[in-house]
Structure formats: structure tokens, C-alpha cells
Amino acid sequence: MTTATPSRTSTARPPRPRPRLGTYIGLAAVVAITVWAGIGIEFDLRPLWTDLGRGWFIIQEFLAPNWSYIGRTIGPFIETLSIAVIATLVGCAVGLGMSLLASRVTTANPVLYRAAKLFLSVVRSLPDVGYGLLFFALVGAGSLAGILALIMFNIGIIAKLTSETIDAVDRGPLEAADSTGASALQRARFAVVPMILPNYLSYCLYVFELNIRASVVIGIVGGGGIGSSISVEFARFNYSNVSAIVVLLIVVVFAIDLLSQSLRRRLT
Amino acid sequence: MISFRDVTVTYPTGTVGLDSVTLDIEPGEFVVVVGLSGAGKSTLVRSINGLVPVTSGELLVDDVHVDGAKPAQLRRLRSRIGMIFQSFNLVGRISVLQNVLVGRLHATPLLLSLFGFFRPADKEKAFEALERVGIVEKAYVRASQLSGGQQQRVAIARVLAQDPTVILADEPVASLDPPTAHMVMRDLERINDELGITTIVNLHFLDLARRYADRIIGMREGRVVFDGPPAEADDAVFEQIYGRSLTADDVLSEEEQAEEDALQAQAAAELDAEESRKATPA
Numbered sequence: 001m002t003t004a005t006p007s008r009t010s011t012a013r014p015p016r017p018r019p020r021l022g023t024y025i026g027l028a029a030v031v032a033i034t035v036w037a038g039i040g041i042e043f044d045l046r047p048l049w050t051d052l053g054r055g056w057f058i059i060q061e062f063l064a065p066n067w068s069y070i071g072r073t074i075g076p077f078i079e080t081l082s083i084a085v086i087a088t089l090v091g092c093a094v095g096l097g098m099s100l101l102a103s104r105v106t107t108a109n110p111v112l113y114r115a116a117k118l119f120l121s122v123v124r125s126l127p128d129v130g131y132g133l134l135f136f137a138l139v140g141a142g143s144l145a146g147i148l149a150l151i152m153f154n155i156g157i158i159a160k161l162t163s164e165t166i167d168a169v170d171r172g173p174l175e176a177a178d179s180t181g182a183s184a185l186q187r188a189r190f191a192v193v194p195m196i197l198p199n200y201l202s203y204c205l206y207v208f209e210l211n212i213r214a215s216v217v218i219g220i221v222g223g224g225g226i227g228s229s230i231s232v233e234f235a236r237f238n239y240s241n242v243s244a245i246v247v248l249l250i251v252v253v254f255a256i257d258l259l260s261q262s263l264r265r266r267l268t
Numbered sequence: 269m270i271s272f273r274d275v276t277v278t279y280p281t282g283t284v285g286l287d288s289v290t291l292d293i294e295p296g297e298f299v300v301v302v303g304l305s306g307a308g309k310s311t312l313v314r315s316i317n318g319l320v321p322v323t324s325g326e327l328l329v330d331d332v333h334v335d336g337a338k339p340a341q342l343r344r345l346r347s348r349i350g351m352i353f354q355s356f357n358l359v360g361r362i363s364v365l366q367n368v369l370v371g372r373l374h375a376t377p378l379l380l381s382l383f384g385f386f387r388p389a390d391k392e393k394a395f396e397a398l399e400r401v402g403i404v405e406k407a408y409v410r411a412s413q414l415s416g417g418q419q420q421r422v423a424i425a426r427v428l429a430q431d432p433t434v435i436l437a438d439e440p441v442a443s444l445d446p447p448t449a450h451m452v453m454r455d456l457e458r459i460n461d462e463l464g465i466t467t468i469v470n471l472h473f474l475d476l477a478r479r480y481a482d483r484i485i486g487m488r489e490g491r492v493v494f495d496g497p498p499a500e501a502d503d504a505v506f507e508q509i510y511g512r513s514l515t516a517d518d519v520l521s522e523e524e525q526a527e528e529d530a531l532q533a534q535a536a537a538e539l540d541a542e543e544s545r546k547a548t549p550a
Contacts, residue, residue, distance in 0.1 A: 179317055197361065
């Protein structure tokens, strides 16, 4: 008690573990791959200033948005929002069903579970623009192509996020439902879905945010809406019109993100 | 009637949960299973409704085989066997009534239940179950808003809504404070008396076991090492079941003490703030 040394008889302190060689090798590998990739595509920042002057007149047009054009973009903007709403609704509904199939918690049959997982991997392997081009080829230009493309894009995201949430759900209530003699579907309806609902709705809103942005890109490749307007104005070299659309787009996307985020905060 | 015939349960990890257990439980009995954790009492209870599959031997509930039952048979069997859990296992985000109605799912057509509808007769059963455990006024409250004791009562109501012939309870009071634990045990005792439902409860508090059981089954290392009325289960028997001398941790604090505490708390609440301040010794 008089000395500051610990009174407990202590065993020897363990030696500091040696730094792990694997960490350094991994780090070196990442650097090597990055350098190799840069050399491979002849990565070069010089065009940033040598070629800048060439596009100067385009930038000037961009800096002077044609505000009078905005009135004519309202229609396409509403079309874009409609596409996003419909695609979100359908995609999230189908996504919920798929997520139940793609979790071991809700799907005991290993064949069904694996098939659902595989199907979702395939669905996710194509990006949103990929689906846009695909449905443009299948059903022609227009909002239907955009809606179908977004639905596929949404199923992939929703099913992945939701099935992972289902995997992590508290098993107690599921066991209780099992013990009453309820079937697997009834258990999913009364135990699984109520528990994941806040997360799921939050994913749905997130997907809606993504859809507003994605529907613009998909519109450019023939999916209708404001994306189509951008594509048309680009083709006509009306950069000041494009600029007006972009400004409005930023405002709309920002507003919807704010709305959606405030809703999501209230969910959890 | 529940019959174990040489029942062995081996878990995939190689752990032996039950080691050739043979015993009969008569209709209407109130059986308390005691033993240390890992002694197999949870396995015993969970094998009865097939939550834990039997590895070998025969297990019959009302002359129906639990061992080797097909999924549909097992569901039918489970509908007649209610189960209560240590952590209540309610779905917190839905109402108390919805939680109790889970006990009616087995009798509700699939499509109807998927849309969240129940037949009036089933709703009536759920309300009656809530009335029996005295918590019907909370029917439309979210389950997560209730206290532990209230949640366990809702869990009991869920079981009653099933119209079971057997109630299994796996450490039903281990998460509750002593007065609430006694309240829940008294609920189970009353239901056993009034409805004649066979009740099998896992406990590790020996005072609770002695007080509520018609019959005590002691387990150690997956075997039944004691089976008899509470009068025969003296401290020496428990020391044999536990394989060590008894400690204060083996009993729930005295109920008399708990009731006294409750009375004192009530009395204190009735006093004015001023009076209670005066009464506090300096």
C-alpha cells in the first residue's frame, strides 16, 4: 500500500506480437495492382489542362442556362418521377418476396434458397444502364422501358439488403411461432416481416432516391422522362438547355433526398 | 400422456443432450425439471414439441410419435403443445392481440392469415386468453411497451389461445424479478388447476420447484437422476442432482421478503413527500 507497484503477484507481461507479414504483402499487392492498372490504360492527367481550351465555348453555354426552357421540362420531369414511383413500388414488392426466398431463416428448402440466391446474383450482375439498353431493345424507347429497367435494378438491391436483414433477425419470436404449429409462410408474415419492416421501408425509400437519379441515366439510353430530354438537347448541341435541366435536376434530387432521409430517420 | 422410451438426443456438435431417458408424464401433472445448465433439462422440454429432434428412441405425445414426424404432422402436434420461453419471444413491433393471435395461426386458413385476418371465433379465443392472464386492457398496445412480467403473461396468453393439452415452459422466470417470477408461476399453477393442462416447467431455483411442483424431475448429464414428489426432494437430493453443495444462488430470494418489500414500497408511496422526508433518519 505504501508503494505504487501493483500488489497483485502478476505473471510476466506478454511480448508484443510480431507485426503480421501478410498485412505488408497485401498492402504492397494493392499498390502494385494500382500502378499496373494505371500504366495499362496510360493514365494521364495532362489533357485536363491541354484540352481544356477546346471545350471552352461549351462550358460558356453551360454557365448560361436557358431559364426560359425550364417550363417545357416540367412534363418530362413528372414522367421521370412517375417512372421512379411505379418502379419503386413494383420492385420493392417483388424484392420483398425474393428476399424471403433468399434467406435461410425463411426458406428451409436448400434448393429453393440456392436458386433464389443465384437468380439474384444474375439480376445484380447487370447495371441499371444495362437493363435500360436491354428493355429499350425489347420494348422500344419510352417510359415502359425505363420502368422495367428500374424494376429489375430495384429487385436486386432490395432483395440483397432485405435478405441480409432477415438473416440477422432475432430467432426467439420465430421459434415461438414454430412452437404454435404455424406454417413457414405464416411465421414469415407474423414474426419475420414485422421485425424487418422499419429496415425494409428504409431500403425502399433509399431505392426511390436511387431511382430518381438512375431514371435520368436510363432515360438517356431510351427510357423516357427527363433523361430523354437531356439526350435530345445534347444531340441538338443546345448546351444552355441541358444546363437548365441539370440545375433543375440537382434541385429536385436534393429535395427528394432530404424528404426521403427525414422519413427514414423517423422509421428507426 | 407423454412417454419417453429410451430417448437419446445427440447434437450435431457431438454433445449428448439426453442419454436414454425413459419416463411417463400423466395428463394434468405439474412437473418441474431441475438441474444445472447443460444438464439436459432444456433438451428434455424442447424434444417434446420437436424443436430439438430425437436422435434415437421413441417419444409419444398423446400416442402420436414426435420422433420421425413429418413437417405437417409436427405442426399439428405443436398446435396442441404450447411453449413459454425465458425471453418471452414476443414480436415487439406488433400489438399484444396480434401476438396472442399467433397462437391461432394453426387453425386459420393460410390466405386469410397472410392478409392479417382472423375469424371472429379465433379473435374471441385470443381475448379470452388475455382475460385469463388479466392483461386484456393491453390488447392494442405494442408488445415492446410492456414490462417483462406483462410480456411473459402475453406469452402465456398466446399459448392458451392454442387450446393446448400440454404447456412447456423453458426457464419462464429466469429473466424476471422475484415477485414477478412468483406471479408468473402462480399463473401457470392456476391454469394447470383450472384447465387441467399438463405443465412441464424448467427451473433452476429449488425453492420455486418445491413450492409449485406436483412432481420434480432432477437431471444431470442428460440422465434423470431424481423423479419424485417435492416432499422427497430435500437438500440432500438437490445436492446430488447438482453434484455440489447448495448456495444462496440456488434459491430465489424469499417470497415473504419480496412481498414485504412490495408492501413497504406501497406504504412509502402513500406517504407525502414531506412526511417521507421527515421519516428518513438523519
